[in-house]
Amino acid sequence: MIGIIDTGSKNxxxxxNCLKHLKIENRIIKNINEVDKKISHIILPxxxxxxxxxxxxxxNNFKKKKLIEIINKKKTLxxxxxxxxxxxxxxxxxxxxxxxxxxxxxxxxxxxxxxxIPHIGFNSIKISxxxxxxxxxKRDFYFVHSFALNKIDLVKTNKEFIIGKTSxxxxxxISLILTTNLIATQFHPEKSGNSxxxxxxxxxxxxxxxx
Amino acid sequence: xxxxxxxxxxxxxxxxxxxxxxxxxxxxGDTNWLFDKMNFKKISDHxxxxxxLNASKNNSIxxxxxxxxxxxxxxxxxTFIPLTIGGGLTNxxxxxxxxxxxxxxxxxxxxxxxxxxxxxxxxxxxxxQAVSVGIDFKKxxxxxxxxxxxxxSYINNGKDKFxxxxxxxxxxxxxxxxxxxxxxxxxxxxxxxxDKDVLKIFDNKxxxxxxxxxxxxKPLHFEELIGNKxxxxxxxxxxxxxxxxxxxxxxxxxxxxxxxxxxx
Numbered sequence: 001m002i003g004i005i006d007t008g009s010k011n012x013x014x015x016x017n018c019l020k021h022l023k024i025e026n027r028i029i030k031n032i033n034e035v036d037k038k039i040s041h042i043i044l045p046x047x048x049x050x051x052x053x054x055x056x057x058x059x060n061n062f063k064k065k066k067l068i069e070i071i072n073k074k075k076t077l078x079x080x081x082x083x084x085x086x087x088x089x090x091x092x093x094x095x096x097x098x099x100x101x102x103x104x105x106x107x108x109x110x111x112x113x114x115x116x117i118p119h120i121g122f123n124s125i126k127i128s129x130x131x132x133x134x135x136x137x138k139r140d141f142y143f144v145h146s147f148a149l150n151k152i153d154l155v156k157t158n159k160e161f162i163i164g165k166t167s168x169x170x171x172x173x174i175s176l177i178l179t180t181n182l183i184a185t186q187f188h189p190e191k192s193g194n195s196x197x198x199x200x201x202x203x204x205x206x207x208x209x210x211x
Numbered sequence: 212x213x214x215x216x217x218x219x220x221x222x223x224x225x226x227x228x229x230x231x232x233x234x235x236x237x238x239x240g241d242t243n244w245l246f247d248k249m250n251f252k253k254i255s256d257h258x259x260x261x262x263x264l265n266a267s268k269n270n271s272i273x274x275x276x277x278x279x280x281x282x283x284x285x286x287x288x289x290t291f292i293p294l295t296i297g298g299g300l301t302n303x304x305x306x307x308x309x310x311x312x313x314x315x316x317x318x319x320x321x322x323x324x325x326x327x328x329x330x331x332x333x334x335x336x337x338x339x340q341a342v343s344v345g346i347d348f349k350k351x352x353x354x355x356x357x358x359x360x361x362x363x364s365y366i367n368n369g370k371d372k373f374x375x376x377x378x379x380x381x382x383x384x385x386x387x388x389x390x391x392x393x394x395x396x397x398x399x400x401x402x403x404x405x406d407k408d409v410l411k412i413f414d415n416k417x418x419x420x421x422x423x424x425x426x427x428x429k430p431l432h433f434e435e436l437i438g439n440k441x442x443x444x445x446x447x448x449x450x451x452x453x454x455x456x457x458x459x460x461x462x463x464x465x466x467x468x469x470x471x472x473x474x475x
Contacts, residue, residue, distance in 0.1 A: 010310035017288055017313070047310070048337045116420040116443055118340035118389045121213040122259055122473030140214060140473035142259075142293050144315050146340050146389075168213050191293045191315060193256065193475070 002026040002204065003039035003074075007082060008056030009047040014190040015079075018197060024204055032061045035070055041204060042074050046081030050105065050147070051093035053081045064098055071100065075210075076182045077203045080145060083177070083184035092147050101177070102153035108171060111150055115169025118146040122192070125164040125175050131211065133178075135198035136164070141175075141187035142196075148173035148186060162211050180209040214473045215437050216259040216444035217462065220424060221245075223298070224266040226278050231448060232400030234347070234369035236266060239450070242285040249450055255290035257458035259473055262318065262392075262446065265298030266368060273304040280312060287313045295343060301326055306333050310341075318392060320345035321366040323383060324373060334387040343422075344383050345392045348376050348409065362409060369396045376412055388419070392446065395425035402428025402452060410441050417441065428452050430461040438470045 002019060004012055006028055019026045029035055035042070046053045057067065070076075071086075078086055085097045090105035097105075108117045122140035127133065143166070150173050152163065164176030166186070177184040183203055189196035202210075222229045222236060228245060229236035245251040255261065263286075265279050274280075287294065296309040297318030306329075309317045317337075322329050323344065334342045347369050352360045362376035373379060383391070395406040405426045413421065424446035427433065433445050447453065453461065462472055 010307055011313050011315065013284075013311060013313040014287065014291070014294075018291055020288070021291070047315070047341065049335065052336070115213065115418075116390075117418055118420070119213055120340065120390060120420055121216050121443065123213045124474075138474050143213070144293065144340050144389075146338065188293070188315070190291060193291050196291060 001038050002041045002043055003029040003035055004043045004045065005062065006030045006056070006060060007044065007046050007053045009045050009053065009081070011047055012045050015043060015045055018190045018200055022197065022200055022204070024200070030060060032063070032066050032070070035074075040074060042070060042076050044076060044078040044082035044085075046079060046083070046085065048081060049092060050081055050084055050090040050097070051095045054085055054095050054097060057085075068098060068100055071182065074181070075203070078182065078184040079190070080186060080188060083186055084147065084149070086184060087149060090147060101159075102156035103149050103151060105147050105149055107147050108168070108173075109146075111148065111171045111173065113169035113171045117169075118144060119148075119168045120144045123166050123168065123175075123187075125166050127162060127164045127176070129162050131162060133202070135195070135202045139195040139198070140192070141185070141189065142191040143175070143187045145186060150174070152177070160211065178210045180211060183210055212471065213443075214259075214471045215442070215465075217257075217433065217437075217458070217465075217472065218260045218262060218422065218444050218446040219254060219258045220262040220264065220446050220448040222264050222266050222448060223279055223282060228282075229266065230400065230450065234396050234399055242282050245286070246289065249454065251286075252289055254450075254453070254458060255292055257462060257475060258292065259444070260293040260295065261286075261290070262295040262297070264318070265296075267299075273302055275305055275308050280308070283312045297343070297345060300329075302329070303332060303336070306337075310337065316341050316343050316389065318343040318345045320347060323379075324366050327386065330386040330388055339387045340389045342388045343390045343392055344386070344388045345394065346376070346379055346383075347394045347396055349396045350406065350408075362412065365396060376409070380412065390420035390422060390443065392422040392424055394446075398426030399424075400449070401426055402449060404428065404432045405436055405445065407436055407439075410439065413441050415440070420444070422446050424448075430464045433461055434464055434468055437465055438468065
């Protein structure tokens, strides 16, 4: 069963619709105590503002340490701001993130993006390693954001991972991160039509490591 | 590079979807009609985004009309594409409801006059990327020496003249928003083609995405404009002209012209 963590983002309806379509059992988790043994996977959604998402998590008892424990124990899909809060901080606010990965979220403007900001629409992903990810092949995903990550500090992050990058206006930013038990996306799989459905299938169907 | 977008726009009023021509509406049908008669599932598989605008009277109340919400819920259960909701939004309560319904963006048009502070309020809650601004405009021939025509913006479903288009664009730039949807009232629903002249109003330095709406009737209208650097997306609400495999053909023609669209 998938537990969808309530990050105060109003639009988890689209994620619920996708899971329903795929007939995957799920429930919304409003408090950390509700994460039990039945929950094998968690989704960390996020729309809106970095600070709002972090604050909602903390006020719902999802303390940093506990949340990271859960992320390490279960399989996790972090979406958009849900991915950004896994990092140290964001230019969008002063509050610190979960420090799961080391890096700072920056505005596309400060990253010197020369194209339209926000980055809205479908775009493709280039992956750093040759790995057979069928759900990525010749597919586009939906982006809607003004902030992004341009790098992960490899040494400090101390995890094995693969990243996917997307370019927009001369900026290459991180759009996908895969670790053994986590998938993080800057794009919205729940809004990416069939491409997104394939990603949900990979997330829930893959028995062992994601990389 | 981000792909250009083909967007579909649906107008909802009272209890049904309507077709619009020069902003006057004609009842078309409900969600069942949309899926059974119009094969909307196929349409939604070949568009990049969906915009749903509420044109019901007295819709400035909180909460949003039940029938409007029910119809969106029914739609979004069957399609997994990005959604923008708009039409008469005047307060954050309504906007919260839009996001709960699965919107990725909301669009504010008349709010620019009635409650401009709502634009920034909404941006700080949901991020500027989630807030679109809409401008409905008409081209008006001025009786002066140069016989030059001028663009003016209209609010309240195209009923009330607001500002010159230049002033309007200058005015909205004070606010934090993501993208701008320009809708030509003259061309709306005619099928005669987009008002491409209006793009001259924007200089090449514009950094926010611009969507152009109103007038699409055949693939050629998209083909001749979608490669334009000032345009991020073209919008149509013309259900009957793109029936069957119409949108598939349209996408193929655009891609054949060398403009990238998302791979379906």
